[in-house]
Amino acid sequence: MIEILSTTALATVQDVGRFGSLGYGVGTSGAMDHLALALGNLLLGNPEDAAALEIPMFAFEVRFTQDCAFAVTGAACEATLDGQPLPPYWVAQAREGQVLSLGYPTSGSRAYLCLAGGVDVPSVLGSRSTQLRGEFGGLHGRALQQGDRIAALRPGVSTLPTDFGVVSPSQALPLQRDGLPAMRVLPAAEYDCFLEDSRAAFWAGEWKVTTQSNRYGYRLEGAPILPKAPMEIRSHGIVPGVIQVPHGGQPIIQMRDAQPSGGYPKFGTVIEADLWRLGQAPIGSKVRFIECSYAEAIAALEDNQCYLAEVSRLVDLHGLASR
Amino acid sequence: MTNQEIRQLAVWLKENHLAGAELRRPGMHLVLKRSSDAVAVVVPQPVKAADKPLLKTPGLGRLLLTHPDQTEALVAVGSQVAQGQLVAFLQIGDLLLPVRSQQAGRVAAVLTPCGTTVGYGEAFMRLDAA
Numbered sequence: 001m002i003e004i005l006s007t008t009a010l011a012t013v014q015d016v017g018r019f020g021s022l023g024y025g026v027g028t029s030g031a032m033d034h035l036a037l038a039l040g041n042l043l044l045g046n047p048e049d050a051a052a053l054e055i056p057m058f059a060f061e062v063r064f065t066q067d068c069a070f071a072v073t074g075a076a077c078e079a080t081l082d083g084q085p086l087p088p089y090w091v092a093q094a095r096e097g098q099v100l101s102l103g104y105p106t107s108g109s110r111a112y113l114c115l116a117g118g119v120d121v122p123s124v125l126g127s128r129s130t131q132l133r134g135e136f137g138g139l140h141g142r143a144l145q146q147g148d149r150i151a152a153l154r155p156g157v158s159t160l161p162t163d164f165g166v167v168s169p170s171q172a173l174p175l176q177r178d179g180l181p182a183m184r185v186l187p188a189a190e191y192d193c194f195l196e197d198s199r200a201a202f203w204a205g206e207w208k209v210t211t212q213s214n215r216y217g218y219r220l221e222g223a224p225i226l227p228k229a230p231m232e233i234r235s236h237g238i239v240p241g242v243i244q245v246p247h248g249g250q251p252i253i254q255m256r257d258a259q260p261s262g263g264y265p266k267f268g269t270v271i272e273a274d275l276w277r278l279g280q281a282p283i284g285s286k287v288r289f290i291e292c293s294y295a296e297a298i299a300a301l302e303d304n305q306c307y308l309a310e311v312s313r314l315v316d317l318h319g320l321a322s323r
Numbered sequence: 324m325t326n327q328e329i330r331q332l333a334v335w336l337k338e339n340h341l342a343g344a345e346l347r348r349p350g351m352h353l354v355l356k357r358s359s360d361a362v363a364v365v366v367p368q369p370v371k372a373a374d375k376p377l378l379k380t381p382g383l384g385r386l387l388l389t390h391p392d393q394t395e396a397l398v399a400v401g402s403q404v405a406q407g408q409l410v411a412f413l414q415i416g417d418l419l420l421p422v423r424s425q426q427a428g429r430v431a432a433v434l435t436p437c438g439t440t441v442g443y444g445e446a447f448m449r450l451d452a453a
Contacts, residue, residue, distance in 0.1 A: 076392040085409070087419070088392045107392060165412075165419040171391045172417055307417070314418040320349060 001155065002068070002115070004148045005061040005099065012215075013119050013138035013150070014256075015051035018127035022260045028240060029129035029137065030256050032056075032110050032215060032279030035169040035304060036074035036089075040114030042312050043071040043091035045160045045319075050118025050153070051128035053144065055111045056215075060102040062113070064094040065149065069116040069158035072100075075108030075280060076168070090165040093158055107170070109282040117154025132215070132257055161322040166311050169276065173307055177288040180206060181281060183274040184292040184300060188242065188266035190231065198225045198249070202267070206286045207251075213283055215257040220287075224249025225267060235263040241270040253278065273300035324351065328383065331442050333357075376426050377446040384413035384420070386447055388437040396437070398448075402430045410448060413441075428452050 004011075016037065017030025031037040031054055041050045058077060064070075071091040072079050079086040082098045094100065102111050121128050121139055130138025139148060175182050191199070201223040212219040225245045238244070242254045244264035253270055254262075255278070270278055271292060281287050292300070324346075336344055336357055343356040380386060388411050389396045398410050404424045411422035428450030435447035 076390075087390050087409070087412070089419075106394070163421055165421075167414070167417045167419060168392050311417050314416050317349065318418060318420075 001065040001149055001151045002062040002100075002113075003065055004144050004146055004150070005063055006059060007146045008055075008057040008060050009143060010057055010214075011053055011055045011060065011144045012130040012132070013051050013121055013128055013144075014054045014130060015049055015118075015128045017256065018125050018129050018131065018137065021125050022237065022239070025260055026125060026131065026134060027258055027260050028256060029127065029131050031112065031129075032256055033074050033108075033112070033276040035173075035276045035308070036110070036112045036280075037114070038308055039089060039166055039169070039311060040071040040073040040091075040112050041118070042308065042315055043073075043089075043164075043166065044069055044114055044116050044158075045315075046114065046116070046118050046154075049127075050114070051121065051138075052112045052114040052119060053150070055102060055113060056109065058102055058104045058111075060111070060113075061099060063099050064096060066096050066155050067094065067157050068152050068155045069093050069160070069162050070100070070152075071114040072102065072111060073114065073168075074111040075105035077105040077108075077111050078103030079111075087165050089168050091162050093162040105282075108280040110279060115150075115152035115155075116158055117152050120151040120153045133259070161319055164318060166315075169304075169307070170280070173303060175274070175277065175290075177290060180286050180288045181277055182288045182290050183270045183277050184297065185243065185268040185270055185289045186292060186294060186297055188268045190227075190233070190245075190265035191267055193227050193229070193231060193265060194245070194267060195226050195228055198223070201225070202251075203289060203291055206288060208286050209281050209283050211283055215255055217255050217258055218253045218278060218281075220251050220253065222250070225251060227265065231265045233263050233265055235261045238262045238266070239269075241272060241275055242266055243268045243270065255279070271297040271300055273297065273304050324353065324383075328442065329353065329355070335444065375431065376428060376450045376452060378410060378422075378424055378448040378450065380413065380441045380443060380445045380447055381422060382413055382415075382420070382443050384415040384441065386422070386435055386437070386439050386441045387412040387414055387419070388433065390419075398430050400430050400433060404428055404430060404450065424450070426450065426452075 014031040017028040076088040124137045135141035207220040207222040346353040413420040432449040
């Protein structure tokens with residue numbers, strides 16, 4: 001059990017996401033950085049579908065009201081447990097009464113606090129993720145508040161090893177172009193309806209993550225993407241990663257809390273394997289995009305899976321060696 | 324484990340007058356036995372240079388003095404170190420294991436550059452006793 005001490009807004013309970021309900025108008029939700037969540041769960045020996053706290057604003061502070069193993073992953077923030085520094089992507093054992101503080105990140109933008117066994121909230125439509133728009137899932141369907149108490153499914157002193165870490169995804173799976181974090185993009189249905197110059201400028205340019213960026217979507221700022229002719233499209237299904245271009249030509253990338261339909265023309269889609277990179281791009285930072293093929297997008301997903309499988313193997317070995 | 328590492332283990336066994344060693348890991352079982360008969364004498368080595376304690380690596384791996392996601396080293400020459408404080412990481416593949424100081428003191432010298440592949444028991448940092 002932990003108690004939220006800070007008043008920092010917008011922290012939510014998230015797992016891998018809620019799938020299979022798009023037809024009812026229910027978006028997927030889920031962690032903005034899937035890899036950070038998966039690694040936190042691996043470090044703790046949790047099931048893949050265990051939920052954690054996603055923390056987008058700092059400083060963030062919780063008190064452990066009972067012994068509990070935990071892992072902090074995602075953004076590299078100055079983390080301390082009762083004043084003792086905690087490295088990034090690290091699993092540790094907390095004792096009753098200890099206070100975990102997460103300071104402002106030096107890289108990345110979202111931290112994940114994973115608890116042994118996962119966060120104990122009811123599963124709704126197959127997921128523990130907070131669905132903010134529908135006000136269900138997570139803890140009472142809302143962001144966490146000061147004084148909230150959150151239980152872990154496997155509290156106590158862990159029988160698995162703690163006090164070790166893993167190399168972060170941004171080190172293990174680096175992707176940059178000209179010194180900026182990059183994401184691979186598949187051209188989408190209306191790609192060919194945009195001016196050739198605009199298309200070239202999209203791949204060549206730098207894109208700033210504006211302050212109008214959150215779990216619903218990222219609004220980017222850069223050279224306007226202009227259509228060959230005005231487009232009017234009926235609303236259709238969209239998923240996280242889709243890059244829409246409204247009038248004015250400044251793109252919006254749908255993120256995990258995106259609504260499941262929209263009518264803006266679709267320029268492209270940030271591939272599933274790279275959405276975590278965007279999820280960790282801080283507001284005000286710049287990113288670039290790399291055109292990729294469907295086969296490359298599938299291969300990128302496999303790279304992510306290989307990395308997780310390798311970490312899982314090493315964590316298991318470490319568990320055997322520590323016995 | 325490479326032949327070179329096994330040879331290094333054999334050297335350490337000899338240096339420390341140990342009769343042998345057995346290592347078990349999934350997929351690996353290594354038994355080393357010294358053929359010499361002058362063995363099994365467990366003589367505690369006289370603790371020398373106690374005023375200049377050395378921190379030694381706890382195993383094989385890549386010794387990191389700075390976390391790959393951070394820019395500042397965990398400790399630098401002149402830092403005060405408490406017993407049990409994290410002073411380095413041992414990287415094994417994607418895994419990072421903590422290297423903690425067995426004693427308190429002030430860091431007098433860093434003997435191994437960050438990123439060096441180290442074996443078991445290599446001195447990498449010298450402390451001045453607190």
